[in-house]
Structure formats: C-alpha cells, structure tokens
Amino acid sequence: MPTLLVIESSPRGDHSMSRGLTAMFVAQWLQKNPQGHVIERDLMESNLPFVTMPWLGAYFAPPEQHTPEMKDILRLSDELVEEILKADHIAIGTPVYNYNVPAVLKAYIDHIVRKGKTLGFAGEGLVHGKACTILMASGGSYTEGSPIQDRDIATSYLKLILKVIGIEDVTVVAGGNAKSVDMGQTTRDAFLQTFAPQVAAAVAA
Numbered sequence: 001m002p003t004l005l006v007i008e009s010s011p012r013g014d015h016s017m018s019r020g021l022t023a024m025f026v027a028q029w030l031q032k033n034p035q036g037h038v039i040e041r042d043l044m045e046s047n048l049p050f051v052t053m054p055w056l057g058a059y060f061a062p063p064e065q066h067t068p069e070m071k072d073i074l075r076l077s078d079e080l081v082e083e084i085l086k087a088d089h090i091a092i093g094t095p096v097y098n099y100n101v102p103a104v105l106k107a108y109i110d111h112i113v114r115k116g117k118t119l120g121f122a123g124e125g126l127v128h129g130k131a132c133t134i135l136m137a138s139g140g141s142y143t144e145g146s147p148i149q150d151r152d153i154a155t156s157y158l159k160l161i162l163k164v165i166g167i168e169d170v171t172v173v174a175g176g177n178a179k180s181v182d183m184g185q186t187t188r189d190a191f192l193q194t195f196a197p198q199v200a201a202a203v204a205a
Contacts, residue, residue: 001035001036001037002033002036002088002089003036003037003038003039003086003087003088003089004026004029004033004037004038004039004088004089004090004091005083005084005086005089005090005091006026006038006039006040006091006093007043007090007091007093007105008022008040008041008043008044009044009092009093009094009095009101009104009105009108010044010093010095010102010137011044011102011104012095015188016093016095017095017137017175017178017181017188018094018135018136018137018175019093020137020188020191021093021135021136021173021175021192021195021199022093024192024195024196024199025091025133025135025173025199025202026038026091028199028200029091029203032203032204041080041083043104043105043108044104046076046108048076048104048107048108048111049076049107050107050110051107051110054069054073055073055074055077057070058070058071058073058074059074059114059115063116076111077111080108081111081112081114081117081118084112084127084165085117085118085127087130088129088130088131089130089132089133090130090131090132090167091132091135092132092133092134092135092158093135093136094134094135094136094137095136095137095138095178096136096137096138096139096140096154099151099152099153099154100153100154100157101154101157101158112165118165119164123164124166125163125164125165125166125167126165126166127165127166127167128167130166130167130169131167131169131170131205132167132169132170132171133170133171133202134155134158134159134170134172134173135175136154136173136174136175137175137178138154138174138175138176138177138178139177139178139179140176140179141176141177142155142174142176143174143176146176155172155174158170171201171202173198173199173202175191175195178191
C-alpha cells in the first residue's frame with residue numbers, strides 16, 4: 001500500500017493557493033492509488049520550534065547518551081523523520097515569501113535533516129526510493145523565460161535539500177502569478193484550474 005506524505009506550510013487556510021494545488025494533487029493521487037494511505041502534516045498546526053541550543057545539544061549527543069530531557073526535545077523531530085521514511089511519495093505545498101520558503105517550512109527542514117537518520121555521517125543522503133512533488137504558489141512567475149527567473153530561490157533551495165537527503169526524483173508545479181487572485185483579476189478556482197494539467201502530469205509521473 002503506497003503512502004503519500006503531505007506537508008502544508010501556508011497560513012492562509014482555505015484561501016491558500018498552494019493548499020488548493022495540494023488538495024488537487026492528493027485527490028488525483030488517491031484516484032491513481034485507491035488503496036493508498038495519506039499522512040497529513042500541517043506545519044501551521046505542529047508548533048514547530050526553531051533550533052535552540054538544547055536541541056543542538058541533543059542532536060549532537062550519541063543516542064546512547066541521550067537523557068530523558070534530550071529524548072523529549074527530539075521527539076517531534078523523530079516523528080517528522082519517521083513520516084519521511086515511511087512515505088513513498090512526498091507532496092510539499094508551499095507559498096513563496098520574499099523569493100524563498102516560509103519560516104515554518106525552513107524550521108521543518110531543520111528538523112528532518114538529521115545525521116544518522118536522513119543524512120549519513122559522511123554527508124551522503126540516506127532517503128532513497130522516494131519521489132517528491134513541490135506544489136508552489138507565488139505572487140510572481142519565475143518559470144523559464146521570466147525576467148525574474150533568477151529570483152527563484154525557493155525551488156532551488158528545496159531541490160538542493162531534497163537531494164542532500166537522497167531524494168532526486170522531484171517534480172515542481174509552479175503556480176506563478178497567484179497575486180492575480182488577490183488583485184481580483186481572476187478567481188481562486190480559475191487560477192487553480194490553470195495548473196490542473198501540471199498536477200495531473202505530476203501524479204502520473
């Protein structure tokens with residue numbers, strides 16, 4: 001039974017463009033995998049702490065030396081890593097803020113890039129045999145040929161991090177010009193339908 005891990009990072013709830021793209025992806029993935037299992041990880045509800053000195057102390061300590069306090073500090077991080085390792089496919093829904101991912105998604109990444117779990121001690125990725133689809137909504141359009149293509153830090157960053165932990169089968173659905181919805185130039189539904197073919201292709205890949 002295939003497992004899909006869905007990671008949401010937008011604070012906009014039902015108004016979110018990236019969440020709309022993700023919902024479309026999940027619905028089509030379940031049509032393709034009717035016996036599939038979906039794990040939902042909404043980062044806006046996970047109360048992810050940023051990395052602190054106590055967290056780093058627990059991170060760098062050998063597991064056999066972990067105190068109960070250290071184990072408690074790493075409990076959520078361990079849970080997030082376990083979700084990654086269980087998944088066959090990972091869907092990351094994210095907006096773009098100031099050309100990069102929101103802080104909550106960066107915090108998530110800091111929790112799942114773990115030496116000995118997702119990253120080898122020689123720097124090699126340990127997460128293999130998985131695919132990832134990035135469903136991204138941005139006010140501007142950064143696709144090939146755009147005059148601001150070089151500002152697409154978010155896509156480059158996510159691809160780099162995924163490659164670092166061993167995931168190289170990555171598809172990006174770039175929902176550019178999402179500001180057109182906020183400016184009243186189109187509806188949310190019409191905007192999302194524009195990317196339906198890309199979402200379908202990502203599911204089929």
